Amino acid sequence: MHHFLIGQHGSFDYHKFKRDFKDDFYGIEACLFSGQKDTLNLLKESKERGFQIGVHFPFRSENVKVRDALFLDQNEKTREKAYRWIQEELEFLTSMNPSYVLFHYPKPVLLDDRVDWSNWRFTDPSEFVFESSYSLDELIEHSESLFQWLTEKSEEFHFTPILEFDGLNRYVYETDFLEKLFEKYNHVKLCLDTGRLHFQDKLDPYFDPKTIIKKYGRFADLIHLWNVKVNKKIEFYHYPVLPELQPEDGWAPIEEYLGIIKKENKNIKILFEHRSELISDEDLERCYSWVDGIMHGKSEE
Incomplete structure (x- = not known):
């Protein structure tokens, strides 16, 4: 289980830490911490327990109205603001020496005009734009600028940049421009989110998550692992x-997703991005054991 992580969102929750974290886990992914005390607790435990820190951008929650940096926005000033924000966060994180820093991509999300996105979670209209008003050439140009900039920053600040897929459109799954960018800028890695993939599969009739995993799995360094039940609601x-939790009941086919990913990289890191309080201690242990068995061939006890 040395490739497993747990998340700490909003604060350093000692109850969650003591219940969910195991000594052989890789680390903790932190996001939107609200105070210095939580940061110091994270650093203290990381040093004493010897685990790595990953950061889901932004690390600090102060003055955050829209969580994600809009580095692909069509407005140049908005893009510049996004890069400045990331730069400030990276400078702040220097003393923490994070293993990776993760950003949602694409942001703004490019929405397929043919699909009803009303159930997709956005906090602000600035977070999305429809594909019909954002050309493939624009996406290629702004994405290459992002990959180049993140590569430079990864060398300056010694971290791995990870892009987590948000909602995806035809530019991502019907062309190869993004694959070429991951090949060219190979310091930049990918995060596959099982819940998002399943959710989009259920609401978007043109989307196939298994094709996405097969297409991009070789670039992935991290999985955000969780489930969601999607039927009429x-x-x-x-x-x-x-x-x-069976697919025929509306749940994601987690074992199939992980099986595809394993063929590309069985040592990929896995963040359990779930609400562990929804299940018992015994079921939490069973969750860990089941995933470890799928990825490393150990049978569930």
Whole structure:
């Protein structure tokens, strides 16, 4: 389980840490911390327990109205503001020496005009734009600038930049421009989010998550692992993955997703981005054991 992580969102929660974290885990991914005390607790435990720190941008929650940096915005000033914000966060994080810093991509999200996105989670209209008003050439240009800039910053600040797929459109799954960028700027890695992939599969009739995993799995360094039940309604958001949660009931085919990813990189890091309080201690252990068995061939006890 030395490739496993847990998340700490908003603060350093000692109850979650003591219950969810295991001594052989890789680390903790932190996001939107609200105070210095939480930061110091994270650093203290990291030093004493010897685990790595990953950061889901932004690390600090102060003055955050829209969580994600809009580095692909069509407005040049908005893009410049996004880069300045990231720069400031990277400078702040220097003393923490994070293993990686993760950003949602694409941001703004480019939405397929053919799809009803009303159930996709956005906090502000600035977070999305429709594909019909954003050309492929624009996306290629702004994305290459991002990859080049993140590569330079990764060398300056000694971290791995990771891009987590948000909502995806035809530019990403019907062309190869993004694959070429990951090949050219190979310090930049990818995060695959199982819940987002499943959710989009259920609302977007043109989207195939398994094709995405096969297409981009070789560039992935991290999985955000959680489940969600989607039928006529959406239930159990960020639910822990368990073997009895079956696709025919609306759950994500987690074992199939992980099986595809394993063929590309069985040592990929896995962040359990779930609400562990929804299940018992025994089921949490079963969750960890089941995933470890899928990825490393150990049977569930």
